[in-house]
Each structure stands twice: as C-alpha cells, then as structure tokens.
Amino acid sequence: MSLRGGSAIIGYGETVFAKAKHSAGRSPLGEQCTAARLALADAGIAKDEVDGLVAIGPLDHGPSWSMDLAEYLQLRPSFLDTPYFGGAAGNAGILHAAAAIQAGLCRTVLLVGGSVSQPGPPAPHGVEDSVSFERDFDTIFGPMGDNSAYALIKRRYQHEFGAGEEGFAQVVVNARRHAARFANALLTTPVTVEDVLNSRMICDPLRMFEIVMPCTGAAALVLTSAERARDVRQRPVYLLGGGQAIDRGMWTPAYGREASLTTSPIKRSAASAFAMAGLTAADLDFLQLYDCYTITVIVALEDVGCCAKGEGAEFVARTDLSSTGTLPVNTDGGQLGRGQPYGACHFLPVIEASRQLMGRAGALQVADARFGLANGNGGAMANQCTLILGNEIP
Amino acid sequence: MSFQAAYQKPLPQILPETAGFWEATRRHELVVQQCAACGQRQYFPRLLCHRCLSDDLAWAPVSGQGVVYSFTIIRQVLHASFAPDVPYVYAIVELAEGVRLIANVVGIAPEQVRVGLPVKVVFAEVTPEVSLPQFEPV
Numbered sequence: 181m182s183l184r185g186g187s188a189i190i191g192y193g194e195t196v197f198a199k200a201k202h203s204a205g206r207s208p209l210g211e212q213c214t215a216a217r218l219a220l221a222d223a224g225i226a227k228d229e230v231d232g233l234v235a236i237g238p239l240d241h242g243p244s245w246s247m248d249l250a251e252y253l254q255l256r257p258s259f260l261d262t263p264y265f266g267g268a269a270g271n272a273g274i275l276h277a278a279a280a281i282q283a284g285l286c287r288t289v290l291l292v293g294g295s296v297s298q299p300g301p302p303a304p305h306g307v308e309d310s311v312s313f314e315r316d317f318d319t320i321f322g323p324m325g326d327n328s329a330y331a332l333i334k335r336r337y338q339h340e341f342g343a344g345e346e347g348f349a350q351v352v353v354n355a356r357r358h359a360a361r362f363a364n365a366l367l368t369t370p371v372t373v374e375d376v377l378n379s380r381m382i383c384d385p386l387r388m389f390e391i392v393m394p395c396t397g398a399a400a401l402v403l404t405s406a407e408r409a410r411d412v413r414q415r416p417v418y419l420l421g422g423g424q425a426i427d428r429g430m431w432t433p434a435y436g437r438e439a440s441l442t443t444s445p446i447k448r449s450a451a452s453a454f455a456m457a458g459l460t461a462a463d464l465d466f467l468q469l470y471d472c473y474t475i476t477v478i479v480a481l482e483d484v485g486c487c488a489k490g491e492g493a494e495f496v497a498r499t500d501l502s503s504t505g506t507l508p509v510n511t512d513g514g515q516l517g518r519g520q521p522y523g524a525c526h527f528l529p530v531i532e533a534s535r536q537l538m539g540r541a542g543a544l545q546v547a548d549a550r551f552g553l554a555n556g557n558g559g560a561m562a563n564q565c566t567l568i569l570g571n572e573i574p
Numbered sequence: 575m576s577f578q579a580a581y582q583k584p585l586p587q588i589l590p591e592t593a594g595f596w597e598a599t600r601r602h603e604l605v606v607q608q609c610a611a612c613g614q615r616q617y618f619p620r621l622l623c624h625r626c627l628s629d630d631l632a633w634a635p636v637s638g639q640g641v642v643y644s645f646t647i648i649r650q651v652l653h654a655s656f657a658p659d660v661p662y663v664y665a666i667v668e669l670a671e672g673v674r675l676i677a678n679v680v681g682i683a684p685e686q687v688r689v690g691l692p693v694k695v696v697f698a699e700v701t702p703e704v705s706l707p708q709f710e711p712v
Contacts, residue, residue, distance in 0.1 A: 298642045317588035318676050319617040320663055320706060322656040324648050328664050339644070340687040384647035384661075384684075435617050437655035441644060 185573035187278040188409035188416035191223025192531045197366055197397035197519050200297040203323045209252055210297040210310065211398035212295040216253065216526070217354050219400035225288060225391035230402075232259035232280060233291030235274035236523040239295065241294075249292070253389040253424045259286040264484035266558020267470045268424065269293075270526025271565035275357025287405050293523030294398020318431060327383040327391060329430065329560035330473040334385050336441040337475060345385075349376035351474040352516055354391045354501045354509060359517025361543050366519040371436055390516075392474040397521030399531055406573075417537045418507050420459065420551070421568035423452025437441035446483035446555060447564040453553070454485075456463050464568075465549040466508040466536055471555040472514050477509065478554055484566070503544040511536060511544045529554035529568060537571040581700045582655035588703070592619045596600045599705040602697045606673050608634035612616040617673040638695030640669040640709070663687050667709050681710030 195214045198206065198553055212235065220227060233255055233351075237245030244264040249255075259280040263269035277289040303425070312557060323329070339342060355371060359365035371389060379388040409416035425445035433439040454460055461484055468482045478492035486507065487495035494501060501509040513534040533554040535541045551570045587597050598605040606617045611628035615636075642697070645665035651657050660708075663679040679687050680696070693709035700706055704706045 191675065235642075263590075312587065312589065312618075313618050314588070316592060319584045319653075320586055320674055321678050322651070322653060322659065322662065323647060323664055324584070324646075324650065324652045327652075328646050332644040332666060335646060335689065336644035352673070369658060381647075382650050384649060386646070431676075433673050433674070434666045434676050437668065 181282060182456055183185055183275065183278045183282060183422060185418050186282045186406055188402050188406050188418045189530070189534045189569070190409050190412045190414055190416055191219050191225065192399070192530065192534055193218025193222055194364055194399045194524070195294065195397050197364055197521055199519070200299040201396055203223040203296050203396040203505055206296050206396055207254035208241070208295050209249070210293045211296065211396065212249060212400070213253060214334040214538070215294055215398035216290055216292045219290065219292070219402050222414065223402040223405070225402055226313045227253070227255070229288050230290045231257055232277055232286035232290040233257040234261045234263065234265060234277050234289060234528055235367030236269055236273070236293030237295070239286040239522055253304065255290070257286065261574055265563055267472060267526055268556040268563040268565040269555060271422065271530060271556035271567050274403060274419065274566065274567060275424065278419050281403065281405050287408060289403045291401060291527065292400035292402060293526050294396065295522040295524070296396045297394045297521065311420070314431065317496055319346060324383050326472065326560060327386060330475055331386045333441050333479070333561060334475040336430055337479070338385065340442055340529060341493070343493035345377055347478060347496040348390060349373040350472040350496045351471065352376045355471065355514045355517035357425045357502060358544060359513025362513045362518065365513045365517050367393065367400070367513070367517050373436050374476070384472065392472045392515045392520040395519030395521050396537070397519070397524045399521070399524035399527040401527060401531055401534065414572055415538045416568050417534045417571055418569060418573050420573065421453040421520070422454070422566065422569045423449040424510040424565040425449035425452070426563050428562055432562070443478065443489065444479050444483050444561045445564040446480050446566060449564040450484045450555075451535050455570045457572065459551060459568055462539070463551050464553050466511060466533070466546045466552045466555045468510060468532045468552065470529055471510055471514040471553055472520060472557070474516070476557050476561060479561065480557070484553065484555070503541070503546050508546045512539060526556060529556060530569070533569050537569055563572060575701070584653065584655070585704055591621045595619050596704060598633065599601055599697055600703070604636050604638045604695050604707055605633040607631045607637055609621065615671060617675055619633070624634060630631070636669055636671045638669070640667045640689040640693055640711070641675055642687060642689055642693060643668040644689060645679060645687055646680050646685070665709070669695055670686065674708065679706045679710065682688055
C-alpha cells in the first residue's frame with residue numbers, strides 16, 4: 181500500500197510566536213491548545229470528528245505528551261503518537277498518521293507541537309539524562325549542544341568542497357527577506373551578506389545569524405483521508421510521497437571512517453519520497469527545508485538533487501531562492517527568519533508547503549505552485565524525513 | 575603527578591564495557607575495541623560489535639597518531655565549567671587506524687588549527703581515576 185494521495189492536509193494553525201523575554205504567562209499546554217483550536221477552525225472540522233492525535237511536547241516533557249493533551253482537550257482518539265526524535269518528528273508524525281488513516285485506524289488526525297522558550301541560555305544537555313555514550317565520550321569534552329555538532333558539519337563541508345562563506349550568508353539573507361514579509365516571524369530585519377559575516381562568531385565557523393533563535397509558539401494541522409478531504413473548506417493538500425532515513429547516528433560520523441559528515445540521509449529519505457510520488461526534484465515548485473542552521477539548507481539542496489554534491493553553497497549564492505525566484509526556498513522565512521519554537525518547528529515546513537499549495541501565501545505566494553517538498557531534520561542531520569505534497573494527485 | 579584540585583567539568587561514568595578504555599588512559603595508552611569474530615575496530619566501547627553483533631571483543635592498542643577531521647572553536651560555553659577554557663577547540667580526530675574520536679585539540683592556538691592537521695594523543699590527568707585523551711600537534 182502506498183501513501184500516495186491517500187490523505188490530505190485540510191487546515192493548519194499557529195500561535196503568535198514570541199521571543200523568550202516576551203513569553204511570560206504562556207504555557208506549553210496553552211500554546212498547543214490554541215494552535216489546535218485554530219487548525220480545526222481553519223479546516224472546518226469539529227472537535228468530535230478528531231479520532232487521531234499526534235502531539236510533540238516540550239523538550240523537557242516525557243513521551244506521554246499525546247495522552248496528556250488528549251485528556252486536557254477531552255479528545256477520544258483511536259490513534260495516538262508522540263514522535264520524539266528531533267526535527268524530523270513532525271514529518272514522521274504525518275507519515276505515521278497517513279499510514280494509520282489508510283489502514284483504517286482513524287480518519288482525521290490532529291497534529292500539534294509547541295513549547296515556551298525561557299529567557300537565558302539553554303540548559304546544557306544534562307550529564308545525567310543523556311545517553312551513556314554521549315555523556316561519557318562527548319559531553320566531557322565541552323560541546324556546545326547542537327551548535328558544535330552543526331559547526332563540525334559546516335567546517336568539514338568547507339574543507340571538502342572549498343566553500344567560502346557567501347552561500348551560507350545567502351541562506352540567512354533569503355530567510356530574513358521572506359520573514360520581513362511574513363506575518364508570524366520574529367527576525368524581520370532584512371540583512372546583507374556583510375551583516376551575516378559581521379555577526380558575532382559563536383561556535384566557529386558558525387556566526388550568530390546562522391544559528392536559529394529559540395522562541396515560544398505552537399503549530400498544528402489537520403490530516404484526513406482523501407475521501408473526507410473532498411468536502412472541506414480549504415483546498416486539500418495531498419500527501420504524495422514520504423520517506424524517513426537514518427543512515428547514521430548523530431555521533432556516528434565522529435566515530436567511524438565509513439560515515440560522512442557532509443552527505444546526509446536526505447539522499448535516501450528524498451529518494452523514497454520522490455519514488456512514492458512519482459515525481460523528481462525538477463517537478464518541485466518550492467522547497468521548505470528545516471533550517472536550524474545554514475548548513476542544513478545547503479546539504480539538503482544537494483541531497484534532494486537540486487544541485488550536485490559540493491555545489492550547494494555556490495548554488496545558493498547564484499540562485500534566486502525568493503518566492504518569485506527560480507527555486508523558492510523557505511518562503512515563510514524558515515526558522516532562521518521566524519525563530520524556532522521547539523515542537524512547532526517540526527511542523528513549520530509542512531505548514532508553509534500547505535499554505536503555498538492552498539494558495540494562501542499572500543505576498544509570498546509562489547505562482548501556480550502545484551508540488552512542493554517539506555523536509556524535517558533531526559539529530560544533527562542524522563535523522564531525516566522528507567515529504568512531497570501537491571494540490572493535485574498527478 | 576598532580577591532579578586538578580577540584581575538577582568541575584563532567585566526568586565519564588566507568589561502565590563494565592568502558593572500564594578497559596579508562597584503565598588504559600590511566601596508563602597513558604589509547605586502545606579501541608577490536609572484534610575477534612570479524613576484525614572490526616570500534617570506538618566508543620560497546621557491549622558488542624556494531625558490525626557483526628559478536629560480544630567477543632578485545633582491547634587493541636592504537637598509535638594515537640591521527641589528523642583533525644573537523645573542529646569548532648567554542649567561544650561561548652554551555653556548561654559553565656568550561657568557561658575558563660574559552661576559546662577552546664572541540665574536534666573530531668581521525669586516527670591512523672581509521673576510527674574517529676571526539677576530543678579537544680590542545681597545545682596550539684585555536685586559530686592555528688586546521689582540518690588535516692597531524693596530531694598525537696596526550697593524556698590529561700583530571701582525577702585519580704580518569705585521564706582524558708586529548709590531541710596536540712605532532
């Protein structure tokens with residue numbers, strides 16, 4: 181059984197993102213309930229019709245979050261999931277939900293995630309709660325959380341392919357340019373390549389503007405069967421293909437010569453998604469790529485097949501990635517332009533893809549968009565989940 | 575030999591499957607596991623071979639010679655105990671024998687570190703039980 185065209189996104193909702201210092205009085209439950217209410221209203225779906233729930237809680241919450249949220253909202257789902265593996269979890273939750281819908285476990289799934297960002301530096305990965313090999317063979321050497329993991333990838337990339345800084349900076353320029361025109365974005369000041377290069381070096385070679393800013397917010401969407409989607413308020417956005425891949429662990433490239441830091445499992449997750457959809461990279465009208473750091477966009481463009489391995493930075497520097505450009509990328513501003521509300525960020529690529537394919541992107545609308553890609557990235561590029569979506573079933 | 579008075583940074587827990595590694599570093603020797611069944615060398619130490627799942631593993635000495643595979647210069651700490659070291663180098667080192675390790679590169683100005691820099695292991699005696707492998711330029 182293929183998931184091609186069997187289910188569709190019929191609505192979405194987001195709370196108003198806020199910087200940590202402006203988050204007083206907001207709670208993860210409040211954020212997620214608000215996003216859920218907005219998504220159901222957008223879809224025109226009554227609460228009682230929801231029979232599946234996929235919920236991603238805050239990082240410091242355990243994997244019982246979907247049960248907790250079901251109780252809080254008094255939902256009666258017959259399908260529950262709490263995907264809990266970093267930024268690929270949102271897209272993976274959609275794959276799980278789509279499979280459940282087609283298997284008859286449920287018909288209409290509410291997917292939601294979000295959290296509240298606290299002021300001050302993020303808590304270090306706890307020595308107590310990290311997996312033993314991370315604690316005993318990595319944490320002892322003073323990593324800087326995700327920053328150092330992605331810094332290692334960028335450094336190696338620049339070494340292997342001779343890439344300078346311009347392509348990386350252009351990823352930020354593109355994100356901020358879109359964010360400036362997007363309603364729910366926090367980093368709305370346009371920047372130049374020079375501004376990015378002049379931003380503070382945090383975790384060399386990563387500069388401040390290349391690193392996502394944690395923030396508060398939640399996002400939700402509604403996925404239902406293609407049959408049910410025939411009679412809804414919004415234009416249905418069909419799931420045409422999907423794939424998840426973990427070809428290596430987060431730390432594997434640090435431990436074995438056989439693993440690459442610069443080729444990601446997107447190669448396999450995207451290949452699966454394209455094969456299921458019956459489409460290729462050339463058919464895409466846009467890409468929404470999980471951009472917690474600049475390097476993810478460059479590696480993703482290569483591994484999806486938009487350009488050759490090693491040419492991603494140069495490709496970004498010479499290609500118009502704007503909503504009116506030759507290859508629109510991250511047309512909502514991405515996380516580098518919007519901020520990163522943990523849990524919600526997992527769903528932002530697929531929500532922006534839906535916004536575009538429903539024709540609701542306003543000033544940032546990609547003209548005549550039919551097919552798009554949304555990618556989720558977790559575990560320092562170790563875990564990838566790629567979706568192909570369309571407003572028609574080709 | 576003098577140990578740092580009160581070592582504040584995170585320390586490894588010594589587990590049954592990793593004790594041999596930490597006993598070796600106390601002797602200023604670097605070892606990795608080698609699978610008796612398939613010959614695979616692996617780092618970090620595990621309960622079984624990640625290639626063939628055999629649990630017949632032995633400790634194999636390695637040269638401690640390698641090159642910097644990738645690195646970052648940490649300029650802002652997450653764990654406060656590392657603050658006195660800033661800026662410091664957090665790196666992946668690829669040993670001549672093929673395995674890679676995460677460690678710090680020391681004994682060189684951070685700005686001088688390059689991918690491909692030849693390095694050799696040195697040991698930082700941080701507590702009576704634990705000596706950490708570090709790398710400095712050859």
